[in-house]
Amino acid sequence: MTVTVRFAPSPTGHIxxxxxxxxxxxxxxxxxxxxxxxxxxxxxxxxxxxxxYAEGIARDLTWLGIRPDDTVSQSARFGKYDAAAQTLxxxxxxxxxxxxxxxxxxxxKIRLTRRLPPVYGREAxxxxxxxxxxxxxxxxxxxxxxxxxxxxxxxxxPQRTEVHWDDVVRxxxxxxxxxxxxxxxxxxxxxxxxxxxxxxxDIDLGVSHVIRGDDHVTNTGAQISLFRALGAEPPxxxxxxxxxxxxxxGLSKRTGALSIASxxxxxxxxxxxxxxxxxxxxxxxxxxxxxMPDLADRFEPTATSKSAAKFDPAELAALSRHLIQAMPFxxxxxxxxxxxxxxxxxxxxWLAVRGNLDRLEDAAAWWRIVMDGPDPEGRVSPEDxxxxxxxxxxxxPEPWDGETWRVWTDAVKAAxxxxxxxxxxxxxxxxxxxDSGPELAGxxxxxxxxxxxxxQS
Ligand code: GLU
Numbered sequence: 001m002t003v004t005v006r007f008a009p010s011p012t013g014h015i016x017x018x019x020x021x022x023x024x025x026x027x028x029x030x031x032x033x034x035x036x037x038x039x040x041x042x043x044x045x046x047x048x049x050x051x052x053y054a055e056g057i058a059r060d061l062t063w064l065g066i067r068p069d070d071t072v073s074q075s076a077r078f079g080k081y082d083a084a085a086q087t088l089x090x091x092x093x094x095x096x097x098x099x100x101x102x103x104x105x106x107x108x109k110i111r112l113t114r115r116l117p118p119v120y121g122r123e124a125x126x127x128x129x130x131x132x133x134x135x136x137x138x139x140x141x142x143x144x145x146x147x148x149x150x151x152x153x154x155x156x157x158p159q160r161t162e163v164h165w166d167d168v169v170r171x172x173x174x175x176x177x178x179x180x181x182x183x184x185x186x187x188x189x190x191x192x193x194x195x196x197x198x199x200x201x202d203i204d205l206g207v208s209h210v211i212r213g214d215d216h217v218t219n220t221g222a223q224i225s226l227f228r229a230l231g232a233e234p235p236x237x238x239x240x241x242x243x244x245x246x247x248x249x250g251l252s253k254r255t256g257a258l259s260i261a262s263x264x265x266x267x268x269x270x271x272x273x274x275x276x277x278x279x280x281x282x283x284x285x286x287x288x289x290x291x292m293p294d295l296a297d298r299f300e301p302t303a304t305s306k307s308a309a310k311f312d313p314a315e316l317a318a319l320s321r322h323l324i325q326a327m328p329f330x331x332x333x334x335x336x337x338x339x340x341x342x343x344x345x346x347x348x349x350w351l352a353v354r355g356n357l358d359r360l361e362d363a364a365a366w367w368r369i370v371m372d373g374p375d376p377e378g379r380v381s382p383e384d385x386x387x388x389x390x391x392x393x394x395x396x397p398e399p400w401d402g403e404t405w406r407v408w409t410d411a412v413k414a415a416x417x418x419x420x421x422x423x424x425x426x427x428x429x430x431x432x433x434x435d436s437g438p439e440l441a442g443x444x445x446x447x448x449x450x451x452x453x454x455x456q457s
Contacts, residue, residue, distance in 0.1 A: 003035025011054035014259035018243040018251040028299040039068035060260040096142035097124035098135040120181035144186040150177035168238035175221030214239040267359030272320035281309025288322040352442025374433030384426035405441035
Protein backbone atom coordinates (compact mmCIF):
# COMPACT_ATOMS: atom_id res chain seq x y z
CA MET A 1 0.00 0.00 0.00
CA THR A 2 1.33 3.45 -0.88
CA VAL A 3 1.26 5.75 2.09
CA THR A 4 -0.79 8.86 1.31
CA VAL A 5 -1.21 11.56 3.93
CA ARG A 6 -2.81 14.95 3.88
CA PHE A 7 -2.54 18.19 5.79
CA ALA A 8 -5.94 19.85 5.85
CA PRO A 9 -5.93 23.43 7.18
CA SER A 10 -8.86 25.79 6.85
CA PRO A 11 -7.55 28.92 5.12
CA THR A 12 -9.16 31.21 7.68
CA GLY A 13 -5.97 32.62 9.16
CA HIS A 14 -2.23 32.18 9.37
CA ILE A 15 -0.93 28.79 10.41
CA UNK A 16 1.03 28.64 13.65
CA UNK A 17 3.61 26.33 15.08
CA UNK A 18 0.91 23.89 16.27
CA UNK A 19 -0.40 23.57 12.71
CA UNK A 20 3.18 23.18 11.53
CA UNK A 21 3.47 20.25 13.93
CA UNK A 22 0.55 18.52 12.19
CA UNK A 23 1.94 19.32 8.73
CA UNK A 24 5.39 18.04 9.69
CA UNK A 25 4.11 14.86 11.34
CA UNK A 26 2.39 14.08 8.04
CA UNK A 27 5.33 15.13 5.90
CA UNK A 28 7.86 13.12 7.90
CA UNK A 29 5.55 10.12 8.00
CA UNK A 30 5.30 10.26 4.21
CA UNK A 31 9.08 10.70 3.87
CA UNK A 32 9.78 7.73 6.10
CA UNK A 33 7.46 5.50 4.08
CA UNK A 34 8.15 6.78 0.58
CA UNK A 35 4.63 8.19 0.52
CA UNK A 36 2.69 11.09 -0.94
CA UNK A 37 1.64 14.30 0.81
CA UNK A 38 -1.50 16.17 -0.19
CA UNK A 39 -2.27 19.73 0.87
CA UNK A 40 -6.02 20.00 1.23
CA UNK A 41 -7.64 23.34 1.88
CA UNK A 42 -10.75 22.84 4.01
CA UNK A 43 -12.48 25.90 2.63
CA UNK A 44 -16.14 24.88 2.71
CA UNK A 45 -16.76 27.98 4.84
CA UNK A 46 -16.85 30.45 1.95
CA UNK A 47 -17.25 33.45 4.25
CA UNK A 48 -14.20 32.94 6.38
CA UNK A 49 -11.89 31.23 3.89
CA UNK A 50 -9.61 33.60 2.00
CA UNK A 51 -7.37 32.96 -1.00
CA UNK A 52 -4.70 35.12 0.60
CA TYR A 53 -4.61 32.80 3.64
CA ALA A 54 -4.38 29.72 1.38
CA GLU A 55 -1.46 31.33 -0.46
CA GLY A 56 0.15 32.21 2.85
CA ILE A 57 -0.17 28.62 4.07
CA ALA A 58 1.36 27.27 0.85
CA ARG A 59 4.22 29.75 1.27
CA ASP A 60 4.76 28.79 4.90
CA LEU A 61 4.92 25.09 4.01
CA THR A 62 7.46 25.76 1.25
CA TRP A 63 9.53 27.77 3.70
CA LEU A 64 9.43 24.87 6.17
CA GLY A 65 10.68 22.52 3.43
CA ILE A 66 7.37 20.75 2.75
CA ARG A 67 6.62 20.15 -0.93
CA PRO A 68 3.08 18.82 -1.46
CA ASP A 69 2.65 16.26 -4.24
CA ASP A 70 -0.83 17.60 -4.83
CA THR A 71 -3.02 20.49 -3.64
CA VAL A 72 -6.82 20.35 -3.60
CA SER A 73 -9.55 22.65 -2.35
CA GLN A 74 -12.81 21.45 -0.88
CA SER A 75 -14.63 24.40 -2.41
CA ALA A 76 -14.08 22.78 -5.83
CA ARG A 77 -15.57 19.47 -4.75
CA PHE A 78 -19.10 20.24 -3.55
CA GLY A 79 -20.60 17.90 -6.18
CA LYS A 80 -18.90 14.95 -4.52
CA TYR A 81 -20.22 15.88 -1.09
CA ASP A 82 -23.74 16.26 -2.47
CA ALA A 83 -23.49 12.80 -4.04
CA ALA A 84 -22.27 11.27 -0.77
CA ALA A 85 -25.06 13.01 1.17
CA GLN A 86 -27.54 11.56 -1.30
CA THR A 87 -26.11 8.06 -0.79
CA LEU A 88 -26.50 8.44 2.96
CA UNK A 89 -30.03 9.82 2.67
CA UNK A 90 -31.03 6.95 0.41
CA UNK A 91 -29.72 4.50 3.02
CA UNK A 92 -31.68 6.24 5.76
CA UNK A 93 -28.47 7.35 7.46
CA UNK A 94 -28.84 11.09 7.01
CA UNK A 95 -31.97 12.59 8.49
CA UNK A 96 -33.55 16.01 8.60
CA UNK A 97 -33.80 17.83 11.95
CA UNK A 98 -35.62 21.07 12.67
CA UNK A 99 -34.67 21.96 16.25
CA UNK A 100 -33.44 25.43 17.01
CA UNK A 101 -30.33 25.77 19.19
CA UNK A 102 -32.59 26.86 22.10
CA UNK A 103 -34.72 23.73 21.79
CA UNK A 104 -31.65 21.54 21.73
CA UNK A 105 -30.25 23.28 24.80
CA UNK A 106 -33.53 22.83 26.69
CA UNK A 107 -33.59 19.11 25.87
CA UNK A 108 -29.99 18.74 26.88
CA LYS A 109 -30.76 20.21 30.30
CA ILE A 110 -33.73 17.91 30.74
CA ARG A 111 -31.60 14.87 29.93
CA LEU A 112 -28.99 15.99 32.43
CA THR A 113 -31.57 16.33 35.21
CA ARG A 114 -32.78 12.82 34.36
CA ARG A 115 -29.18 11.62 34.58
CA LEU A 116 -29.18 10.66 30.92
CA PRO A 117 -26.11 11.34 28.75
CA PRO A 118 -26.50 14.82 27.21
CA VAL A 119 -26.61 13.54 23.65
CA TYR A 120 -29.18 14.22 20.97
CA GLY A 121 -32.23 11.98 21.53
CA ARG A 122 -33.03 11.57 17.83
CA GLU A 123 -36.45 13.15 18.30
CA ALA A 124 -36.41 14.27 14.63
CA UNK A 125 -36.57 10.63 13.55
CA UNK A 126 -40.06 10.52 14.99
CA UNK A 127 -41.36 13.41 12.90
CA UNK A 128 -44.13 12.56 10.45
CA UNK A 129 -44.12 13.96 6.93
CA UNK A 130 -46.89 16.36 7.98
CA UNK A 131 -44.89 17.65 10.92
CA UNK A 132 -41.87 18.23 8.68
CA UNK A 133 -44.05 20.00 6.14
CA UNK A 134 -45.41 22.21 8.92
CA UNK A 135 -41.89 23.21 9.97
CA UNK A 136 -41.00 23.98 6.38
CA UNK A 137 -44.15 26.04 6.00
CA UNK A 138 -43.01 28.02 9.07
CA UNK A 139 -39.84 28.80 7.14
CA UNK A 140 -37.62 26.41 9.07
CA UNK A 141 -34.91 24.73 7.05
CA UNK A 142 -33.60 21.33 8.16
CA UNK A 143 -30.10 20.55 9.26
CA UNK A 144 -28.99 16.99 8.63
CA UNK A 145 -27.60 14.45 11.07
CA UNK A 146 -25.76 11.19 10.44
CA UNK A 147 -27.37 8.23 12.20
CA UNK A 148 -24.55 6.64 14.16
CA UNK A 149 -24.60 2.82 14.11
CA UNK A 150 -24.91 2.54 17.89
CA UNK A 151 -28.13 0.57 18.34
CA UNK A 152 -29.58 -2.87 17.68
CA UNK A 153 -33.37 -2.76 17.50
CA UNK A 154 -34.31 0.87 17.67
CA UNK A 155 -32.29 4.10 17.34
CA UNK A 156 -34.04 5.34 20.50
CA UNK A 157 -32.16 2.78 22.57
CA PRO A 158 -28.50 3.28 21.81
CA GLN A 159 -26.14 0.68 23.21
CA ARG A 160 -22.48 0.78 24.01
CA THR A 161 -20.83 0.38 20.59
CA GLU A 162 -17.07 0.42 20.61
CA VAL A 163 -15.06 1.58 17.66
CA HIS A 164 -11.42 0.52 17.84
CA TRP A 165 -8.37 1.57 15.94
CA ASP A 166 -4.67 1.21 16.39
CA ASP A 167 -3.57 4.82 16.41
CA VAL A 168 -0.16 5.33 14.76
CA VAL A 169 0.67 7.86 17.49
CA ARG A 170 -1.33 6.86 20.59
CA UNK A 171 -1.60 3.09 20.17
CA UNK A 172 -4.90 1.19 20.64
CA UNK A 173 -7.92 3.52 20.97
CA UNK A 174 -11.58 2.95 21.76
CA UNK A 175 -14.49 5.32 21.31
CA UNK A 176 -18.05 4.48 22.35
CA UNK A 177 -20.53 5.62 19.72
CA UNK A 178 -23.32 5.67 22.32
CA UNK A 179 -21.53 8.48 24.13
CA UNK A 180 -21.95 10.95 21.29
CA UNK A 181 -24.71 12.72 19.43
CA UNK A 182 -25.43 11.98 15.82
CA UNK A 183 -23.16 14.54 14.16
CA UNK A 184 -24.68 17.31 12.08
CA UNK A 185 -23.21 16.95 8.59
CA UNK A 186 -25.13 19.71 6.82
CA UNK A 187 -26.24 23.00 8.37
CA UNK A 188 -29.67 24.54 7.86
CA UNK A 189 -28.18 26.93 5.30
CA UNK A 190 -27.03 23.94 3.24
CA UNK A 191 -23.32 24.31 4.05
CA UNK A 192 -21.24 21.32 5.05
CA UNK A 193 -19.51 20.92 8.35
CA UNK A 194 -16.06 19.44 8.11
CA UNK A 195 -16.98 15.84 9.02
CA UNK A 196 -18.45 14.50 5.76
CA UNK A 197 -16.34 16.38 3.16
CA UNK A 198 -13.21 15.22 4.94
CA UNK A 199 -14.26 11.57 4.72
CA UNK A 200 -15.37 11.90 1.09
CA UNK A 201 -12.00 13.43 0.18
CA ASP A 202 -10.00 10.90 2.14
CA ILE A 203 -11.77 8.12 0.22
CA ASP A 204 -11.50 9.88 -3.12
CA LEU A 205 -7.84 10.85 -2.78
CA GLY A 206 -6.78 7.45 -1.48
CA VAL A 207 -5.59 8.78 1.88
CA SER A 208 -4.06 5.88 3.79
CA HIS A 209 -3.16 7.71 7.03
CA VAL A 210 -5.02 10.58 8.69
CA ILE A 211 -2.58 12.24 11.08
CA ARG A 212 -3.97 15.19 13.04
CA GLY A 213 -4.32 16.75 16.47
CA ASP A 214 -5.81 14.78 19.35
CA ASP A 215 -8.74 17.20 19.47
CA HIS A 216 -10.12 14.98 16.69
CA VAL A 217 -10.07 11.65 18.56
CA THR A 218 -13.85 11.60 19.15
CA ASN A 219 -14.51 12.69 15.57
CA THR A 220 -12.59 9.66 14.47
CA GLY A 221 -15.21 7.35 15.99
CA ALA A 222 -17.93 9.05 13.93
CA GLN A 223 -15.78 9.32 10.84
CA ILE A 224 -14.84 5.64 10.89
CA SER A 225 -18.60 4.91 10.85
CA LEU A 226 -19.02 7.32 7.95
CA PHE A 227 -16.28 5.62 5.92
CA ARG A 228 -18.10 2.33 6.40
CA ALA A 229 -21.50 3.85 5.62
CA LEU A 230 -20.04 5.06 2.33
CA GLY A 231 -18.74 1.58 1.58
CA ALA A 232 -15.06 2.35 2.20
CA GLU A 233 -12.45 0.82 4.47
CA PRO A 234 -11.34 3.51 6.96
CA PRO A 235 -7.72 4.67 6.72
CA UNK A 236 -5.26 4.39 9.59
CA UNK A 237 -5.43 7.27 12.09
CA UNK A 238 -2.83 9.03 14.20
CA UNK A 239 -3.54 11.76 16.78
CA UNK A 240 -0.72 13.82 18.17
CA UNK A 241 -0.85 15.97 21.30
CA UNK A 242 -1.43 19.68 20.89
CA UNK A 243 0.92 22.53 21.70
CA UNK A 244 0.00 25.23 24.17
CA UNK A 245 1.65 28.47 25.21
CA UNK A 246 3.89 28.42 28.27
CA UNK A 247 0.88 29.43 30.39
CA UNK A 248 -1.12 26.52 29.00
CA UNK A 249 -3.44 28.31 26.55
CA GLY A 250 -4.23 26.77 23.19
CA LEU A 251 -2.65 28.37 20.14
CA SER A 252 -5.06 30.18 17.88
CA LYS A 253 -4.88 31.07 14.21
CA ARG A 254 -6.55 34.32 15.02
CA THR A 255 -4.01 35.69 17.46
CA GLY A 256 -1.28 35.78 14.82
CA ALA A 257 1.18 35.17 17.64
CA LEU A 258 3.62 32.45 16.79
CA SER A 259 2.40 32.33 13.25
CA ILE A 260 4.90 30.74 10.91
CA ALA A 261 4.96 33.98 8.93
CA SER A 262 5.91 36.03 12.00
CA UNK A 263 8.65 33.57 12.98
CA UNK A 264 10.03 33.82 9.45
CA UNK A 265 9.92 37.63 9.63
CA UNK A 266 11.79 37.44 12.92
CA UNK A 267 14.63 35.64 11.13
CA UNK A 268 14.07 32.26 12.81
CA UNK A 269 15.48 29.41 10.72
CA UNK A 270 12.90 27.02 9.23
CA UNK A 271 14.70 23.97 10.59
CA UNK A 272 14.61 25.51 14.08
CA UNK A 273 10.82 25.72 13.79
CA UNK A 274 10.66 22.20 12.35
CA UNK A 275 12.96 20.74 15.02
CA UNK A 276 10.95 22.22 17.86
CA UNK A 277 7.54 21.58 16.28
CA UNK A 278 8.36 17.90 15.83
CA UNK A 279 10.48 17.02 18.85
CA UNK A 280 8.67 18.93 21.60
CA UNK A 281 6.20 16.84 23.57
CA UNK A 282 7.97 13.61 22.68
CA UNK A 283 10.45 11.47 24.58
CA UNK A 284 13.18 12.76 22.21
CA UNK A 285 15.35 15.64 23.39
CA UNK A 286 14.67 18.89 21.61
CA UNK A 287 17.84 19.76 19.74
CA UNK A 288 18.58 21.58 16.50
CA UNK A 289 18.34 19.20 13.55
CA UNK A 290 19.92 20.62 10.40
CA UNK A 291 18.06 18.83 7.62
CA MET A 292 14.68 17.29 6.96
CA PRO A 293 16.13 13.80 6.26
CA ASP A 294 17.88 13.96 9.65
CA LEU A 295 14.62 15.03 11.28
CA ALA A 296 12.82 12.13 9.56
CA ASP A 297 15.39 9.82 11.19
CA ARG A 298 14.65 11.32 14.59
CA PHE A 299 10.86 11.25 14.08
CA GLU A 300 9.09 8.43 15.86
CA PRO A 301 5.34 9.04 16.14
CA THR A 302 4.88 6.58 19.01
CA ALA A 303 7.36 8.57 21.10
CA THR A 304 4.81 11.42 21.34
CA SER A 305 3.42 12.02 24.80
CA LYS A 306 -0.34 12.01 25.36
CA SER A 307 -0.59 15.27 27.25
CA ALA A 308 -0.37 18.74 25.74
CA ALA A 309 3.12 20.12 25.26
CA LYS A 310 4.07 23.60 26.42
CA PHE A 311 5.87 25.53 23.80
CA ASP A 312 8.35 28.27 24.67
CA PRO A 313 9.20 30.58 21.75
CA ALA A 314 12.45 31.55 23.48
CA GLU A 315 13.71 28.08 22.64
CA LEU A 316 13.35 28.87 18.96
CA ALA A 317 15.90 31.66 18.99
CA ALA A 318 18.48 29.41 20.64
CA LEU A 319 17.84 26.54 18.21
CA SER A 320 18.04 28.93 15.31
CA ARG A 321 21.37 30.34 16.49
CA HIS A 322 22.82 26.85 16.85
CA LEU A 323 21.78 25.93 13.34
CA ILE A 324 23.22 29.10 11.81
CA GLN A 325 26.49 28.69 13.64
CA ALA A 326 27.00 25.22 12.19
CA MET A 327 25.80 25.90 8.65
CA PRO A 328 28.25 25.02 5.90
CA PHE A 329 28.75 27.68 3.24
CA UNK A 330 27.40 25.42 0.49
CA UNK A 331 24.04 25.42 2.21
CA UNK A 332 23.71 29.16 2.63
CA UNK A 333 25.51 30.46 -0.45
CA UNK A 334 22.31 31.19 -2.29
CA UNK A 335 20.68 32.96 0.62
CA UNK A 336 23.84 35.00 1.19
CA UNK A 337 23.92 35.95 -2.47
CA UNK A 338 20.38 37.24 -1.96
CA UNK A 339 21.80 39.55 0.72
CA UNK A 340 24.49 40.74 -1.68
CA UNK A 341 27.17 38.54 -0.10
CA UNK A 342 28.98 36.91 -3.01
CA UNK A 343 32.33 36.68 -4.70
CA UNK A 344 35.62 35.09 -3.73
CA UNK A 345 35.53 36.39 -0.16
CA UNK A 346 32.03 35.11 0.57
CA UNK A 347 32.95 31.71 1.95
CA UNK A 348 35.75 32.92 4.23
CA UNK A 349 33.46 35.73 5.35
CA TRP A 350 30.69 33.26 6.22
CA LEU A 351 33.03 31.06 8.21
CA ALA A 352 34.33 34.12 10.05
CA VAL A 353 30.95 35.58 11.03
CA ARG A 354 28.48 32.68 11.38
CA GLY A 355 29.48 31.95 14.98
CA ASN A 356 28.35 35.41 15.93
CA LEU A 357 24.97 35.62 14.25
CA ASP A 358 21.53 35.39 15.80
CA ARG A 359 19.86 35.68 12.41
CA LEU A 360 21.27 34.91 9.00
CA GLU A 361 20.19 38.36 7.78
CA ASP A 362 22.54 39.94 10.31
CA ALA A 363 25.42 38.78 8.08
CA ALA A 364 24.57 41.68 5.74
CA ALA A 365 25.66 44.29 8.29
CA TRP A 366 28.97 42.50 8.83
CA TRP A 367 29.50 42.25 5.09
CA ARG A 368 29.13 46.03 4.85
CA ILE A 369 31.63 46.44 7.67
CA VAL A 370 34.13 44.22 5.87
CA MET A 371 33.56 45.63 2.38
CA ASP A 372 32.69 49.29 2.96
CA GLY A 373 34.26 50.30 6.25
CA PRO A 374 33.71 50.25 10.01
CA ASP A 375 30.30 50.94 11.48
CA PRO A 376 30.33 54.78 11.80
CA GLU A 377 28.62 54.50 15.21
CA GLY A 378 31.66 53.17 17.04
CA ARG A 379 34.78 55.31 17.33
CA VAL A 380 38.16 54.70 18.88
CA SER A 381 38.42 56.99 21.89
CA PRO A 382 40.94 59.86 21.53
CA GLU A 383 43.16 58.42 24.26
CA ASP A 384 43.48 55.12 22.32
CA UNK A 385 44.19 56.78 18.99
CA UNK A 386 47.93 56.81 19.44
CA UNK A 387 47.91 53.16 20.54
CA UNK A 388 46.04 52.15 17.35
CA UNK A 389 48.53 54.03 15.15
CA UNK A 390 51.40 52.36 16.96
CA UNK A 391 49.74 48.94 16.52
CA UNK A 392 49.39 49.52 12.79
CA UNK A 393 53.15 49.90 12.54
CA UNK A 394 53.45 46.27 13.66
CA UNK A 395 51.13 44.77 11.06
CA UNK A 396 52.82 41.67 9.61
CA PRO A 397 53.51 41.52 5.88
CA GLU A 398 51.11 39.62 3.64
CA PRO A 399 50.12 36.89 2.84
CA TRP A 400 47.67 36.79 5.76
CA ASP A 401 45.85 33.85 7.20
CA GLY A 402 44.05 32.75 10.36
CA GLU A 403 47.28 33.09 12.35
CA THR A 404 47.96 36.71 11.40
CA TRP A 405 45.85 38.20 14.20
CA ARG A 406 47.78 36.28 16.86
CA VAL A 407 51.15 37.16 15.33
CA TRP A 408 50.15 40.83 15.10
CA THR A 409 48.74 41.15 18.60
CA ASP A 410 51.75 39.34 20.09
CA ALA A 411 53.95 41.94 18.43
CA VAL A 412 51.75 44.81 19.63
CA LYS A 413 51.75 43.43 23.17
CA ALA A 414 55.54 43.20 23.18
CA ALA A 415 55.92 46.72 21.81
CA UNK A 416 53.29 48.51 23.95
CA UNK A 417 52.94 46.39 27.07
CA UNK A 418 49.14 46.44 26.63
CA UNK A 419 47.18 43.25 27.00
CA UNK A 420 43.63 41.89 27.35
CA UNK A 421 40.75 44.22 26.74
CA UNK A 422 42.95 47.32 26.64
CA UNK A 423 44.76 45.77 23.71
CA UNK A 424 41.88 44.19 21.80
CA UNK A 425 39.04 46.67 22.21
CA UNK A 426 40.66 49.68 20.50
CA UNK A 427 41.71 47.44 17.61
CA UNK A 428 38.22 45.94 17.34
CA UNK A 429 36.69 49.42 17.35
CA UNK A 430 39.14 50.66 14.74
CA UNK A 431 38.58 47.71 12.42
CA UNK A 432 34.81 47.22 12.79
CA UNK A 433 33.32 50.23 14.59
CA UNK A 434 31.69 47.79 17.02
CA ASP A 435 32.69 46.70 20.49
CA SER A 436 31.69 43.07 19.92
CA GLY A 437 31.37 40.75 17.00
CA PRO A 438 33.04 37.91 15.15
CA GLU A 439 36.58 36.82 15.97
CA LEU A 440 39.03 39.33 14.52
CA ALA A 441 41.33 36.44 13.56
CA GLY A 442 38.73 35.55 10.91
CA UNK A 443 37.98 39.10 9.77
CA UNK A 444 41.56 40.33 9.44
CA UNK A 445 42.53 38.25 6.37
CA UNK A 446 39.30 39.40 4.71
CA UNK A 447 40.30 43.03 5.15
CA UNK A 448 43.88 42.62 3.98
CA UNK A 449 46.80 44.80 4.96
CA UNK A 450 45.99 47.87 2.89
CA UNK A 451 42.40 48.11 4.11
CA UNK A 452 43.43 47.44 7.71
CA UNK A 453 45.93 50.28 7.56
CA UNK A 454 43.26 52.55 6.14
CA UNK A 455 41.15 51.96 9.26
CA GLN A 456 43.53 53.44 11.76
CA SER A 457 41.47 56.49 12.49
N1 GLU B 1 -9.64 21.18 8.74
C1 GLU B 1 -9.55 20.28 9.84
C2 GLU B 1 -8.86 20.99 10.99
O1 GLU B 1 -8.07 21.89 10.71
C3 GLU B 1 -8.77 19.06 9.43
C4 GLU B 1 -8.76 17.96 10.42
C5 GLU B 1 -8.25 16.69 9.79
O2 GLU B 1 -7.05 16.64 9.53
O3 GLU B 1 -9.03 15.81 9.51
O4 GLU B 1 -9.09 20.70 12.12
